Amino acid sequence: MGAAPRPPGTKRPRLIARGWVQAAVLVTLGGFFVLGFLAIRTYQAQPPIPERTVTAAGEVVFTGDDVREGQKVFLRTGLMQYGSIYGHGAYLGPDFTADYLNRSAALVRESYGGDSADAHERTVDDYRTNRYDDSTGTLVWSDAQAAAFAELTEHYAGLLGSPDGKQGLKPDAITDPGEIHDVTAYFAWTAWTAAAERPGHDYSYTNNWPSEPLVDNEPTGHTVTWSVLSLIFLLVGTGALFAAFGRWNFLGWHHRDHRELRFHSPDRVRLTPAQRATAWFFLVMAALFLVQVLLGSAAQHYRADLQSFFGVPLDRWLPYNLVRTWHTQLSIFWVVTSFLAIGIFIAPLISRGWEPRRQALLTRVLLGALVVVVVGSLLGELAGQRGWLGDLWAQLGNQGWEYLDLGRVWQVLLTLGMVIWVVILFRGLRRRLRGESVANMPWLFFLAALALPAFYAVGLLAGPDTQFTAADFWRFIVVHLWVEDFMELFTTATVAYLFVLLGVVRERVALAVIFLDIVLYGAGGVIGTMHHLYFSGEPAEHLALGATFSALEVVPLLFLTVEAWSFLQMGARRHSPSDTPFPHRWAVMFLAAVGFWNFLGAGVFGFLVNLPIVSYYEMGTGLTANHAHGAMMGVYGMLAVGFAVFALRYLIPENKWSDRWPRLAFWSLNLGLAWMSFATLLPSGALQLYEVVESGYADARSLGYLQGDTNVFLEWLRLPGDVVFIVGGVLPLLWMTWLGVRHRVGRTRQPGDTEVSLLFTEVGADTDGETESETDGDPDGETDGAKEVSP
Amino acid sequence: MSGETLLAAGYVTLLLLVVIGLDVYGRQSTGAWESRIFAGYHRAAGRTPERADPHAWPHSEVHRFHRAVSLFISVVALVLTGAEAVRHHAPAEAALLAAVAVPHGVLLALLGRRLRHAKVSPPG
Numbered sequence: 007m008g009a010a011p012r013p014p015g016t017k018r019p020r021l022i023a024r025g026w027v028q029a030a031v032l033v034t035l036g037g038f039f040v041l042g043f044l045a046i047r048t049y050q051a052q053p054p055i056p057e058r059t060v061t062a063a064g065e066v067v068f069t070g071d072d073v074r075e076g077q078k079v080f081l082r083t084g085l086m087q088y089g090s091i092y093g094h095g096a097y098l099g100p101d102f103t104a105d106y107l108n109r110s111a112a113l114v115r116e117s118y119g120g121d122s123a124d125a126h127e128r129t130v131d132d133y134r135t136n137r138y139d140d141s142t143g144t145l146v147w148s149d150a151q152a153a154a155f156a157e158l159t160e161h162y163a164g165l166l167g168s169p170d171g172k173q174g175l176k177p178d179a180i181t182d183p184g185e186i187h188d189v190t191a192y193f194a195w196t197a198w199t200a201a202a203e204r205p206g207h208d209y210s211y212t213n214n215w216p217s218e219p220l221v222d223n224e225p226t227g228h229t230v231t232w233s234v235l236s237l238i239f240l241l242v243g244t245g246a247l248f249a250a251f252g253r254w255n256f257l258g259w260h261h262r263d264h265r266e267l268r269f270h271s272p273d274r275v276r277l278t279p280a281q282r283a284t285a286w287f288f289l290v291m292a293a294l295f296l297v298q299v300l301l302g303s304a305a306q307h308y309r310a311d312l313q314s315f316f317g318v319p320l321d322r323w324l325p326y327n328l329v330r331t332w333h334t335q336l337s338i339f340w341v342v343t344s345f346l347a348i349g350i351f352i353a354p355l356i357s358r359g360w361e362p363r364r365q366a367l368l369t370r371v372l373l374g375a376l377v378v379v380v381v382g383s384l385l386g387e388l389a390g391q392r393g394w395l396g397d398l399w400a401q402l403g404n405q406g407w408e409y410l411d412l413g414r415v416w417q418v419l420l421t422l423g424m425v426i427w428v429v430i431l432f433r434g435l436r437r438r439l440r441g442e443s444v445a446n447m448p449w450l451f452f453l454a455a456l457a458l459p460a461f462y463a464v465g466l467l468a469g470p471d472t473q474f475t476a477a478d479f480w481r482f483i484v485v486h487l488w489v490e491d492f493m494e495l496f497t498t499a500t501v502a503y504l505f506v507l508l509g510v511v512r513e514r515v516a517l518a519v520i521f522l523d524i525v526l527y528g529a530g531g532v533i534g535t536m537h538h539l540y541f542s543g544e545p546a547e548h549l550a551l552g553a554t555f556s557a558l559e560v561v562p563l564l565f566l567t568v569e570a571w572s573f574l575q576m577g578a579r580r581h582s583p584s585d586t587p588f589p590h591r592w593a594v595m596f597l598a599a600v601g602f603w604n605f606l607g608a609g610v611f612g613f614l615v616n617l618p619i620v621s622y623y624e625m626g627t628g629l630t631a632n633h634a635h636g637a638m639m640g641v642y643g644m645l646a647v648g649f650a651v652f653a654l655r656y657l658i659p660e661n662k663w664s665d666r667w668p669r670l671a672f673w674s675l676n677l678g679l680a681w682m683s684f685a686t687l688l689p690s691g692a693l694q695l696y697e698v699v700e701s702g703y704a705d706a707r708s709l710g711y712l713q714g715d716t717n718v719f720l721e722w723l724r725l726p727g728d729v730v731f732i733v734g735g736v737l738p739l740l741w742m743t744w745l746g747v748r749h750r751v752g753r754t755r756q757p758g759d760t761e762v763s764l765l766f767t768e769v770g771a772d773t774d775g776e777t778e779s780e781t782d783g784d785p786d787g788e789t790d791g792a793k794e795v796s797p
Numbered sequence: 798m799s800g801e802t803l804l805a806a807g808y809v810t811l812l813l814l815v816v817i818g819l820d821v822y823g824r825q826s827t828g829a830w831e832s833r834i835f836a837g838y839h840r841a842a843g844r845t846p847e848r849a850d851p852h853a854w855p856h857s858e859v860h861r862f863h864r865a866v867s868l869f870i871s872v873v874a875l876v877l878t879g880a881e882a883v884r885h886h887a888p889a890e891a892a893l894l895a896a897v898a899v900p901h902g903v904l905l906a907l908l909g910r911r912l913r914h915a916k917v918s919p920p921g
Contacts, residue, residue: 588920591855598859602866605822676862677869684815684873689808716801723880727873 020443021514026521027445033525037532044536044548045479051545052475053199053211057143059191061152068155068191070143076192078470079185081406082399083166084327084391087334088174089707091196091474092212092542093625095408096330098174098308101626101707104216106190107133107197108704109161110154111220117150126220133201133221134210145198159190171319173709174308174326176392196474199543213549215541216703217623225622228546233619236557243530243558272589273660276755278354279366280434285657285746286373287347288650291340292743294380295643296736298336303728304329309712310721331387331404331411337638338409339380344646345493346372346427348500349455351653353434355507356448359755362433369430375423383416400470407477409485410465417466424459431455447503447513450520454492454499461488475543486535489642490559491527497645498523501597504652508590530558540618541625553618560613589655592668596648599676600641607636607683623698626707628691636683639675647675647739657746667738674734681727690720802890805881809897812874816867816904823863826851858917868908871901 020027057070080086080102089099111129118125137146147155163186171177180186199211201221209226217223307315308326350369354361389395390403390413400406402413410417431452432439438448465484468477502516536544536552588594611633615624624630651668693716697706705711712718851860878898882891 591858591919594855595858595862598855598862602863606819673865676866680866680869681873684812684870685877689877692808693804716804719801719880719884723877726876 016441018442018446020445021447022445022517022521026518026525030521030524030528033528034532037528040533040551041535044533044551047545047547048476048479052473053543054138054140054143055195055473056138056145059145059147059195059198061147061149063149065152067147067152068187068194072188072191073195074471076188076190076195077474078400079180079189080192081470082390082393082404083180084331084387084404084406084411085166085189086406086408087330087411088327090626091193092200092215092478093703094478094538094542095626096327097626097628097631097707098305098326098330098709098712100709101216101703102193103196103200103212104218104702104704104707106158106193107200107216107218107223108220108702109158110151110194110197111201111218113154113157114148114150115220117153129220130222133198134203136202136205138202155190155194158194159187162186162190162193171321171325172313174312174321176321176325176328179325204545207546209546211543212541213546213622215622215625217698218702218704220702225619226546228549229540229618229622232550232553233617236553236617239554240557240560244560271660272656272663273751275656276753277656277751278359278361278755280361280369280430281351281354281653282657282750282754283366283369283373284347284351284653285743285750286370287343287350288654288657289740289743289747290373290377291343291347291646291650292736292740294336294340294343295646296732296740298333298340299728299732299736301329301333301336303732305333306721306724306728310718310724312709312713325391328388328391331391332384334409335384335387335411336380337643341493341638341642341646342424343376344649345458345496345500346376346424348649348653349427349431349496350434352500352503352507353431354755356451356503357434357438360434360437361755362436365430365434368426368433372423372426372430375419375426379416379419379423383412383420386413386416387411405470407465407468407481410468410481414466414469421459421463421466424462428452428456428459445517447499447506447517447520450517451499451503454496457492458488458496461492464488478539478542479544482535482538486538487532489638490535491531493642494527494531495520495523497642500649501645527559530555530560534559537616537621540621549618553616556616557613560609560616590652592665592672593648593652593655595672596644596651599644599672600648602676603636603640603644603679607633607640611636611683611688623703624691624695627694627698628687629695630691632683632687632691635679635687639679644675647671650739650743654742654746657750658742659749659751662745662749667742671735671738671742674730674738675736678727678731678735681730682724685727686720686724690717693717693720798887798889798893799885802881802885802893805877806893806897809874809878809894809901812870812877813897813900813904816870816874816901819867819870820864820908823860823867826856852916852918854918854920857915858919861912861915861917864908864912864915868905868912871905874898874901875905 055070055073059067059069061067080091085099085102086095088096089105090096090101091103093101093103095101111133114132115125115129118128132148132151138144139146163181163183165173166175166180166186166189167178168175169177180189200215201210201218201223203209204211209228210223213229214223214226217225304315304320304324305326307320308329314320386395386402387404390399390406393399395403398413400413401415404411405413405417412420435448435452439452442448462484464480464487467480472480499520502511502519505511506513506516532555533551534556536548537556538552540549540552611629615621615629615633655663694706694711697711851857875898878894878901882894
């Protein structure tokens with residue numbers, strides 16, 4: 007079959023079977039339908055905030071407004087980046103839910119006579135019996151519970167208002183007695199929801215989380231049952247996919263590819279003005295990465311030595327909650343910067359060298375806006391936590407939800423920045439999009455990009471007034487669904503497109519991989535988001551569905567490795583004898599690292615903590631940090647660096663390019679990350695998990711435990727790996743990105759260059775002589791021998 | 798014997814399994830067609846495509862990367878054992894730590910040599 011020219015004005019037909027598109031749409035719609043249902047159930051079943059909590063004699067302990075104000079104090083002062091509520095937040099300070107529950111139950115029991123069985127029974131009755139009257143909005147507490155509240159208000163006044171610091175917070179962090187009362191009321195209310203039984207059920211609003219023997223909090227039947235069932239679903243799901251792959255040849259790989267490739271030497275590739283402008287993005291990316299890891303080391307230092315930073319009282323200027331806020335925010339910022347840049351970089355390649363006027367100007371405007379948002383939001387978080395912004399703290403300062411810490415104005419501006427980015431991509435792609443079926447790669451790339459601002463914007467639904475359970479639901483739409491599904495989708499589309507543009511993967515195969523990604527992640531990842539919300543005040547159905555579908559998420563992680571392998575098929579391509587060597591050795595190696603960390607950091611370490619019964623004890627321990635670093639840095643971090651290395655190969659002139667820097671960065675980042683995980687996070691997390699099971703959650707999360715001899719020893723053991731990571735990994739990257747800006751190739755594409763072969767590759771004759779009508783990215787009429795061989 | 802030494806010895810032994818596991822994982826073919834996922838397809842189609850040459854780039858370098866990471870975990874294990882020995886070195890503790898460190902040392906020596914001699918034949 008020969009290449010038939012397309013009549014002008016008609017669209018290139020869909021390259022992939024209709025079934026793929028239907029499956030992708032159905033699975034996505036199904037996932038979001040269930041997610042919508044779960045959102046409604048969140049609002050229906052979240053624990054109530056009593057309008058007043060009173061003693062039997064009618065004395066008011068605290069009001070609903072106190073609780074709501076307490077949440078604002080908690081958020082504004084950055085306490086979610088110090089400790090946690092329901093296990094969600096930071097892991098240095100206590101989990102305030104578990105801490106309050108443990109301390110107050112101990113006081114109540116003491117007042118009932120201490121260790122006797124009767125005292126235990128009365129304590130359990132005080133906490134588990136739900137004395138909330140929905141019709142009057144009144145919760146009745148025992149006198150002992152009220153007395154414990156008064157005593158714990160003093161305790162938290164001492165902890166949060168300590169004039170010496172030395173516990174991770176700035177000295178005198180919260181001193182206002184009214185604020186102390188309110189924030190204690192907030193902790194007390196979450197502790198009440200953690201033990202009081204849901205009406206009609208024999209478990210608490212939090213599915214009996216945390217583990218607390220004083221109030222008989224132990225895993226529910228649901229927690230155990232769905233753990234077992236989710237394991238079964240995982241096995242069945244994997245088996246079914248293996249069987250399906252046996253039955254259908256999904257990906258259309260029939261035999262080795264015999265095309266001959268000739269890679270253009272990077273200096274022969276003419277960049278467009280917008281592509282040239284991305285050099286600044288990569289420099290900003292590397293600078294943000296450096297700041298992020300330095301802040302990470304400061305945060306880590308607090309775990310190793312709370313007293314001071316080698317004699318410097320760091321907590322006065324950079325308390326733990328501030329450095330962790332910046333560390334987590336920057337982890338999103340620097341990765342996103344690279345994603346934005348690579349989108350702009352490949353848009354002209356997709357459009358076969360065409361770029362509209364003023365695209366470079368828009369790109370520079372976007373970079374400027376990004377810098378303003380990043381710097382503005384980080385300074386806002388500092389000012390907000392310090393209380394310098396008055397009533398504007400949530401708008402301009404520190405909104406305080408972990409990962410969505412930035413003020414609302416900055417959040418809106420960041421979303422708008424991503425919208426500008428989508429506009430830039432649309433301008434660059436519009437000529438190409440006009441002639442393409444919506445199911446083909448240019449549209450998929452564009453739609454994947456469009457999803458990024460759309461789903462980041464969902465985070466706006468979590469405000470300071472939103473009740474924790476609902477806020478956590480929306481927060482994890484960003485933290486999980488945006489990151490794990492939509493960044494993943496954009497990543498797959500981008501990586502697939504890069505390989506198509508390089509000529510090493512056929513467009514049809516790349517399309518199949520993207521659709522497979524949508525189907526698999528749609529099936530597991532969308533509803534799987536609920537695996538973060540087993541114990542945060544959601545009803546049991548979130549636990550059941552979350553456990554089931556997130557277990558299925560392991561399946562695509564397994565497949566992603568296969569997908570990475572498919573891209574590595576390029577190694578099997580024969581290159582023509584006289585060609586330029588494949589120029590992207592280190593970009594490909596970073597992608598190989600992505601595959602490895604997808605398997606280890608996301609797959610193994612993630613599944614390790616995923617089952618409800620494990621999560622019940624494990625949540626908020628070092629094992630979560632282990633998974634987070636292995637997955638976020640291992641997958642998205644390596645990917646962001648890989649994108650940068652890819653683009654820099656063209657931005658840095660051939661005579662200034664050296665493989666030495668990317669090689670050093672590659673090995674240092676990977677080995678440093680492996681060290682971090684295996685020397686510290688994994689063993690200390692495992693020990694902490696043991697401590698939870700042995701002594702209860704509150705104890706394992708206490709500063710006393712973290713400062714214990716063994717834990718401190720493990721925390722210090724991280725130091726050499728972190729030095730390797732920063733010095734050998736991040737600094738060479740920063741140097742390379744600087745070279746990209748300093749020596750950017752000056753010559754840009756001119757209108758007359760349109761006819762000059764744009765692609766990095768030329769494709770020689772297909773030795774099998776079969777060609778397909780039209781393929782991507784090649785103005786010279788590339789041939790593509792996609793052959794269908796029926797099984 | 799201190800509990801910490803026992804825990805360290807246990808963890809270092811566990812790391813031995815991790816190193817071996819990752820090394821086995823790293824030896825798997827990175828050619829897409831050799832994945833077991835396609836076993837059913839191979840049976841149905843009745844033809845097996847050529848295997849990816851493990852010595853050809855990028856497969857060669859990906860294998861080396863996997864092996865380097867797994868061996869590096871042995872280095873972590875040795876450092877951990879050494880640091881633990883500085884903290885607790887009663888004769889029994891030192892003997893236990895030495896016993897769990899030896900297999901890592903052997904692995905490092907054997908596989909490390911192979912790693913150094915592995916050719917990756919980078920493009921160009």
